[in-house]
Amino acid sequence: MGSLSGIFQRPVIAASAVALASVSSDLRDKIWPSKPLDTRLSSEQSSGYISNLISETKWAHISDNSFSKSFATKSLIPIPNFRHPMNNVDNNCLSNNMAYYVPSLEHFLNVYQSAQLANAPRPIDYTSRVSNATSTDAVYRWHLPQPNAIDLPTNSKTVVVLLGWLGAKQKHLKKYADWYTSKGFNVITFTFPMAEILSYQVGGKAEQHVDLLVNHLAEWLDEECRKNLVFHTFSNTGWLIYGAMLEKFQRQDHTLTERIKGCIVDSAPVAAPDPQVWASGFSAAFLKKNSIAAKGYRNTDEIAAKPTMTEAALLVVLEKLFHVILNLPAVNQRLSNVLVQLKSRQPSCPQLYFYSSADKVIPAGSVESFIEVQQQMGRVVKSCNFKSTPHVDHFRHEPELYTTQLSQFLNDCVLNSCRHN
Structure with a gap:
């Protein structure tokens, strides 16, 4: 139709x-x-975590003994593969093109950066691949x-x-x-x-x-x-x-x-x-x-x-x-x-x-x-x-x-x- x-x-x-x-x-x-989401990231975030985001890993393993004494020490957080090209990326800046190719990038970086799970975990977003999502x-x-x-x-x-x-x-x-x-x-x-x-x-x-x-x-x-x-x-x-x-x-x-x-x-x-x-x-x-x-x-x-x-x-x-x-x-x-x-x-x-x-x-x-x-x-x-x-x-x-x-x-x-x- x-x-x-x-x-x-x-x-x-x-x-x-x-x-x-x-x-x-x-x-x-x-x-x-x-209005579009502001996807600008600090140089510290981009240099520390960009390699993880473009890896072949399907699932991120996060280890933390404080998560629960009775729970496994490794907890799976589902993160899909991202194999899209990223242009104009260096250690100090991320091109706005990343906002198009990697949905909700900031949420993923937050998960990687604060992977202690001592507090209530942050939600992970999967957004439409459109520039104004x-x-x-x-x-x-x-x-x-x-x-x-x-x-x-x-x-x-x-x-x-x-x-x-x-x-x-x-x-x-x-x-x-x-x-x-x-x-x-x-x-x-x-x-x-x-x-x-x-x-x-x-x-x-x-x-x-x-x-x-x-x-x-x-x-x-x-x-x-x-x-x-x-x-x-x-x-x-x-x-x-x-x-x-x-x-x-x-x-x-x-x-x-x-x-x-x-x-x-x-x-x-x-x-x-x-x-x-x-x-x-x-x-x-x-x-x-x-x-x-x-x-x-x-x-x-x-x-x-x-x-x-x-x-x-x-x-x-x-x-x-x-x-x-x-x-x-x-x-x-x-x-x-x-x-x-x-x-x-x-x-x-x-x-x-x-x-x-x-x-x-x-x-x-x-x-x-x-x-x-x-x-x-x-x-x-x-x-x-x-x-x-x-x-x-x-x-x-x-x-x-x-x-x-x-x-x-x-x-x-x-x-x-x-x-x-």
Whole structure:
């Protein structure tokens, strides 16, 4: 399919103008990248670490006895190969060309420079290879386990992959990553810049980013047979990305899906290409806290709340737009393939669903119907209806219930399987 930017961006921007009074001030950041990241480094950094960055090493081994008395003295930090040419590099300066060829270079240098792991480890970014990429535009970010985490030796063999919702940024997923790393898990947070979703094309840049993550995870799993994956998806966007990753895992090596030990689905799914759901999701991404999707309810008056006139106008335009887009042959076929994967070809691992009767984007009935189908297929399925919390906001509104349910699921369904293996 050709780029959707022509048929997609213009109506969305026009609809956004209708809702201008309600759109938050950072809408521009969602659609157009912000200022480039300053990648200038000191002469000490460049002279001390440049040889390491251009080496053939796949994985950086960092030794530190203070990391944990009960943990191995060598800890693996995943760093991909960089074999790109670097021009005009000497002992005193690094050319700005490095910002183009080596994504998030400064983060890697920080890891090398402070490889004691006595404090909470710095995250590692993998960014798009574009000259104006920023840390908030990272394709994905790797978060290391906290050194004082409980069950560190066991849980550090598992990577939790957090797949963000539409419009999510790395900072929005940090609280989830922090909770997992405090338990000793490795974590990857994955988000798409809004611009890439607006200009989506089958096989284009967005899917190339998914390929990059799948290949990295496959390499990490290949290092040791006891390593495992857990996926935690948000909204239909994260859930569909999960389905695309499952496709690629099975195409690359079907045994990789056996290493997936659990899947947590937050605020999803609607297992059909529904224009109304897509319109609601994009409206919420544009309007953020001004959207009705960001509001739960505590009483009957709030249940009956209606969107503002500007949001209602935006929803009308978006719904008509997605009615056309979702019926385009290439788009419809791509979505159908992913949905079939998620409905009937998921791994046999346990599943946990977080949803809410108050969700204005994903109807609770759609989630419950999908859960029933999965149970009929013999899957181990757990669920929790938060009743009154908004879309993808259950953790913030009910943190104790959210983490209790999550801990119980991980202990009862996921970690026991990992320990057995």
